Amino acid sequence: MTERDDAGEELVHLPDNHHGLHYMAFMAHVSRVRDSKRYLEIGVSQGHLLSQIHTEVAIAVDPALQISFNVCENKTIVTFVQVPSDTFFAEYNYAALAKGKPDLIFLDGMHTFEYLLRDFYNAEAISTNRTLIVLHDCMPLNAEMAERNAKTSAEIGKHSRFPYHWTGDVWKIIPILQAYRPDLRVVYVDCPPTGLVCVTNLDPSSRVLEDGYFQIVDAFRARDNDLRAIDAMYGTITITPSSRITNDSDLTLYFKG
Numbered sequence: 001m002t003e004r005d006d007a008g009e010e011l012v013h014l015p016d017n018h019h020g021l022h023y024m025a026f027m028a029h030v031s032r033v034r035d036s037k038r039y040l041e042i043g044v045s046q047g048h049l050l051s052q053i054h055t056e057v058a059i060a061v062d063p064a065l066q067i068s069f070n071v072c073e074n075k076t077i078v079t080f081v082q083v084p085s086d087t088f089f090a091e092y093n094y095a096a097l098a099k100g101k102p103d104l105i106f107l108d109g110m111h112t113f114e115y116l117l118r119d120f121y122n123a124e125a126i127s128t129n130r131t132l133i134v135l136h137d138c139m140p141l142n143a144e145m146a147e148r149n150a151k152t153s154a155e156i157g158k159h160s161r162f163p164y165h166w167t168g169d170v171w172k173i174i175p176i177l178q179a180y181r182p183d184l185r186v187v188y189v190d191c192p193p194t195g196l197v198c199v200t201n202l203d204p205s206s207r208v209l210e211d212g213y214f215q216i217v218d219a220f221r222a223r224d225n226d227l228r229a230i231d232a233m234y235g236t237i238t239i240t241p242s243s244r245i246t247n248d249s250d251l252t253l254y255f256k257g
């Protein structure tokens with residue numbers, strides 16, 4: 001059945017769900033098959049995803065780590081840095097900690113678009129041209145999960161089809177990258193619960209997002225964060241089935257390098 005917004009208008013692009021591989025299984029696969037010696041995860045929490053990543057060196061950043069089980073399997077060196085991502089990028093040197101630049105980065109920290117925008121350009125700056133940056137939670141399935149405040153999202157979304165799936169408004173990174181960084185290679189993947197946005201063809205020397213930060217934040221803060229706006233965003237992207245990527249022996253069809 002076609003979804004409708006509050007005014008009863010049809011939402012023509014919004015998917016009913018994401019039907020692919022769970023994001024952790026997808027990330028585990030990518031870390032295994034794409035040369036991923038060095039990994040960075042921003043927003044780690046209990047380490048459920050971290051535990052599934054295959055890599056030599058993992059740097060795990062979160063101001064409130066909640067690790068309570070062995071997350072070190074399939075890794076030689078795991079370093080936890082218990083600070084907010086802004087502090088990590090400003091005060092710690094990834095390449096020195098990991099003895100090289102990251103091959104794979106997962107951004108899953110604070111779920112408001114201005115934080116993700118900073119995490120993205122800071123992550124790109126420490127990357128190489130072949131690093132894969134994966135953004136979590138940018139493909140919400142209703143307006144309740146996209147509410148900027150986590151507590152409000154939990155309250156208004158508790159009786160929705162997707163209770164307690166807080167994405168915040170990080171979906172706005174999609175139109176931001178489309179507008180400001182058309183040079184990036186961006187692949188949108190149908191991984192439940194809330195999609196993955198995979199970005200390659202990075203340019204670590206680019207300052208477009210950092211220099212334009214306040215102008216971008218003002219412009220996109222003013223944009224609606226409702227179902228109609230989210231539906232319109234879906235109208236601008238093509239979602240790739242995760243199975244197509246994981247069944248393909250040649251990931252360079254999707255990700256540079």
Ligand SMILES: C[S@@+](CC[C@H](N)C(=O)[O-])C[C@H]1O[C@@H](n2cnc3c(N)ncnc32)[C@H](O)[C@@H]1O
Binds near residue numbers: 049050062065083115
């Ligand atoms: C959804 S959880 C991460 C889950 C994890 N990536 C996984 O898939 O297993 C989000 C985490 O982001 C962390 N976080 C919140 N603000 C942050 C910030 N400014 N920098 C880094 N992490 C942050 C929270 O403490 C929380 O643990």
